[in-house]
Amino acid sequence: MELKGLEIKPLDWNGAVPYSLLLEADPSREKVDSNLQKGDCYVAVIEERTVGVAVLVPINENETELVNLAVSEEFRGKGIAKKLIFFCLDVCKNKQIAEVFVGTGNSSLSQLGLYQKCGFRMDHILKDYFIEHYQDEIVENGIQCRDMIVLKQSIKMPVPTAFRRWEQV
DSSP: OOOTTOEEEEOOTTSOOOHHHHHHHOSOHHHHHHHHHHSEEEEEEETTEEEEEEEEEESSSSEEEEEEEEEOGGGTTSSHHHHHHHHHHHHHHHTTOOEEEEEEETTOHHHHHHHHHTTOEEEEEETTHHHHHOSSOOEETTEEOOOEEEEEEEOOOOOOGGGOGGGOO
16 A cells, blocks of 8 residues: 655654654653664654654664654554664665664564564563563553563675676676
C-alpha cells in the first residue's frame, strides 16, 4: 500500500519532539530522553503530521541499536513501521555499521513478528529486564512483560572494488 506524501527524515529539533509516540515505545521518559541525547531520531511525516518515529543509538563503531520505534494508532497496519525500519537500516549501511540490534518485550507479539519479517534474527534474551528496569508492571496481549528479546541484523556491506575481479571480463 502506497501512502501518499509519506516522508521519513531526521527530526527537526526546532519543532516539537514527538513524546507521545516515543513514550508508546518506551514508557520511561528518562530512557527516552537518554536515547534522544545519545542517538539520532527519525520521523515519518504525512502532510506535516508526525505519524511514526524511530531512534538509532550507537553501541560502538560497528553496532547500533534501533529503539523507540512507534507509529500513531490510526496509521498502524499501513507499512509505516517497516518503512522506518528499512530507512534506519539504510542509514546504518551508509555509516558502515555492521550490526543492528533491536530489543522488545516477550509480550510484544506483533513487534516480534515485524522485526523478523524485516530480516532480524533472535540473538539473546535479557531475563527479567522489564522487572528490574521499570517501576510499573507492563502487560501486553494479556502477558506480563518480563524479558527483553534481543534481535540482530547483520548489514551486508558492498564488496570493495578491489575484490570484484570476477566481475571483470
